[in-house]
Amino acid sequence: MLNQICAIAREAGKIILDASPEKQVEKKSSRHDLVTYYDKFIQDYIQIRLKSLCFEASFQGEEGINSSSGNGMRFIVDPIDGTANFIRGMNRSCVSIALYDGELGEIGVVYNPYLNELFCAQRGQGAALNGKPIHASDVKIEDALVEFGTSPYQPSLYDLTFRIARAAMDLCMDVRRAGSAALDICDVAAGRGDIFFECSLAPWDFAAGAIIAREAGCMVCNMRGEPLNTESKSSVFVSNKYCFSPFLALLEQLPDI
Numbered sequence: 001m002l003n004q005i006c007a008i009a010r011e012a013g014k015i016i017l018d019a020s021p022e023k024q025v026e027k028k029s030s031r032h033d034l035v036t037y038y039d040k041f042i043q044d045y046i047q048i049r050l051k052s053l054c055f056e057a058s059f060q061g062e063e064g065i066n067s068s069s070g071n072g073m074r075f076i077v078d079p080i081d082g083t084a085n086f087i088r089g090m091n092r093s094c095v096s097i098a099l100y101d102g103e104l105g106e107i108g109v110v111y112n113p114y115l116n117e118l119f120c121a122q123r124g125q126g127a128a129l130n131g132k133p134i135h136a137s138d139v140k141i142e143d144a145l146v147e148f149g150t151s152p153y154q155p156s157l158y159d160l161t162f163r164i165a166r167a168a169m170d171l172c173m174d175v176r177r178a179g180s181a182a183l184d185i186c187d188v189a190a191g192r193g194d195i196f197f198e199c200s201l202a203p204w205d206f207a208a209g210a211i212i213a214r215e216a217g218c219m220v221c222n223m224r225g226e227p228l229n230t231e232s233k234s235s236v237f238v239s240n241k242y243c244f245s246p247f248l249a250l251l252e253q254l255p256d257i
């Protein structure tokens with residue numbers, strides 16, 4: 001099943017690469033929240049391909065038209081994570097596909113077609129990038145590179161987000177905001193970054209990355225240090241094991257978390 005899901009993610013990635021400049025951009029909830037023809041087209045494509053792979057599993061994707069089944073197996077899909085980057089030609093977007101059995105993450109696949117980088121993991125079997133094992137870094141908090149997202153669809157979280165980023169500048173080496181939560185989380189899984197946080201993400205943004213990061217030896221939880229819940233929106237905190245406690249202590253000092 002893992003190999004077949006990887007193949008589907010690669011096919012979807014090819015559609016991203018071949019996309020025409022005319023992307024038919026629409027606003028969803030606000031001017032911060034965009035969707036293109038390709039987000040919908042790729043989600044439909046992935047849904048059909050996954051259905052033929054595992055008919056019994058239900059399907060949840062960012063662009064609606066979800067299906068449910070009673071057996072607890074669920075595909076959670078973001079057809080394009082980093083839609084704003086895709087629209088603006090920033091070449092940092094990915095396809096994200098996860099398979100969960102209830103709350104247990106079984107398979108995570110994140111594919112960045114621009115760099116031809118495929119991150120994947122299966123529960124209990126470690127994580128890999130293009131077939132080679134990846135591991136969290138052993139960088140300490142003072143040297144840590146912190147990746148974060150701005151929860152752009154929730155203006156009420158902007159102040160908190162930037163207070164944490166400001167505090168991280170005193171505690172760590174530097175911060176990055178690169179526009180795809182799934183790829184940011186995979187960076188931490190691969191030891192390129194050391195910490196990721198975002199005050200609110202939807203399950204399709206983090207479901208696959210969380211499995212990959214956990215299998216790579218990262219600590220993965222919400223910003224209160226509690227287990228992640230893929231049934232609803234959640235804050236997300238991913239860290240190597242050395243930075244986990246000091247960064248959680250920073251988060252706990254902030255009253256609104």
Ligand code: IPD
Pocket residue numbers: 034062078080081082083084149150151152153178179180181182198200201202205
């Ligand atoms: C967004 C990206 C972004 C994050 C947002 C997500 P989308 O997903 O992952 O980095 O900050 O919270 O919604 O809309 O590009 O699929």
Ligand code: CA
Pocket residue numbers: 062078080081082204205
């Ligand atoms: Ca997304």
